[in-house]
Amino acid sequence: MTIVYQSEPGRGQRWQTLLAERDARRALRIWPDCGDRESVRYLVTWRPPADIMRQFPNLEVLFSIGAGVDQFDFASLPDTLPVVRMVEPGIVQCMIEYVTFAVLGLHRDMPAYLAQQRQGEWRAHPVRPAMHRRVGVMGVGQLGSAVLKQLKRLGFDCHGWNRSPRQLDGIPVRHGAAELAPFLARSEILVCLLPLTEATRGMLDAKLFAGLPRGAGLVQVGRGPQLVDRDLLAALDDGQVGAAVLDVVDPEPLGEGHPFWVHPRVWLTPHIASVTQPDSAFERLYDNILRFERGEPMIGVVDRRLGY
Numbered sequence: 001m002t003i004v005y006q007s008e009p010g011r012g013q014r015w016q017t018l019l020a021e022r023d024a025r026r027a028l029r030i031w032p033d034c035g036d037r038e039s040v041r042y043l044v045t046w047r048p049p050a051d052i053m054r055q056f057p058n059l060e061v062l063f064s065i066g067a068g069v070d071q072f073d074f075a076s077l078p079d080t081l082p083v084v085r086m087v088e089p090g091i092v093q094c095m096i097e098y099v100t101f102a103v104l105g106l107h108r109d110m111p112a113y114l115a116q117q118r119q120g121e122w123r124a125h126p127v128r129p130a131m132h133r134r135v136g137v138m139g140v141g142q143l144g145s146a147v148l149k150q151l152k153r154l155g156f157d158c159h160g161w162n163r164s165p166r167q168l169d170g171i172p173v174r175h176g177a178a179e180l181a182p183f184l185a186r187s188e189i190l191v192c193l194l195p196l197t198e199a200t201r202g203m204l205d206a207k208l209f210a211g212l213p214r215g216a217g218l219v220q221v222g223r224g225p226q227l228v229d230r231d232l233l234a235a236l237d238d239g240q241v242g243a244a245v246l247d248v249v250d251p252e253p254l255g256e257g258h259p260f261w262v263h264p265r266v267w268l269t270p271h272i273a274s275v276t277q278p279d280s281a282f283e284r285l286y287d288n289i290l291r292f293e294r295g296e297p298m299i300g301v302v303d304r305r306l307g308y
């Protein structure tokens, strides 16, 4: 029973070692060296080949190497093929680190101080304690809820917004379209951790920015097509948005000459906020395969109707 891994080869080699230590009955092959394609039951990939069922006629589960699945063309996959996204503690920990860095950077006015340093300007801005900074997280799922808990530990006045109701100890979570406006109105730093779906595409637009407190900070770690670039640039220019930390953009990388590359109040990183960690991700993959074979529910099965 073969598992095919189609992504960065270093991680694949590590998974081969981990699998060999754990289970000699199975083989993990690294694409394109797939061996007998008829024996392939599981494919772990970021972007599967277009003719996936012709390549692997006995495929039983398609695993995403990452937490998102918006890169998959669901229409090209058989309805009966389960699609599973990566739910593992390494991704969560990395995202906690990145969002904490970004929120603290915005909270402590670091974009302004870096600009001042470049101008040789020594000037202090008022310092507010975290308890007086309101931070809102959109998307209170695996990542959003972990991030909210950490921001709360740091003392921030946190709240979330989600599609459906969600209980999170001591952290208020609003939900649905009707509660978006009050959520935005109290988000001095807004963190986007939404999956990319038809509902969230283009959601970070002029109307949304206008609902934030003036000078708010934005941390965009969801997916690039959720952001309307020209609306963010306009909001930055007129001061409605004070600064933005963008880990995801569209396209990736941005074209040469795109204003985000040089904007003094935009921090841009190349989609590195969180990365699947080889050892903990292997544990999740292996556990899910065993669950599948025992007929138990796997962790992270995608609801294709919702798109995430």
Ligand code: NDP
Binding pocket: 066, 067, 068, 069, 091, 138, 139, 140, 141, 142, 143, 144, 161, 162, 163, 164, 165, 166, 193, 194, 195, 196, 197, 199, 200, 221, 222, 223, 247, 248, 271, 272, 273, 274, 275, 308
């Ligand atoms: P989850 O599926 O666990 O959580 C997604 C959350 O978003 C759910 O709580 C869901 O609500 C909510 N949601 C979905 N659609 C909407 C909507 N239209 N309006 C409001 N809330 C909505 O995903 P993860 O937390 O694991 O990951 C979230 C996203 O983070 C990924 O899809 C990916 O885009 C991004 N990501 C970015 C990375 C990076 O490096 N920049 C790395 C990893 C992920 P409900 O509870 O109702 O389902």
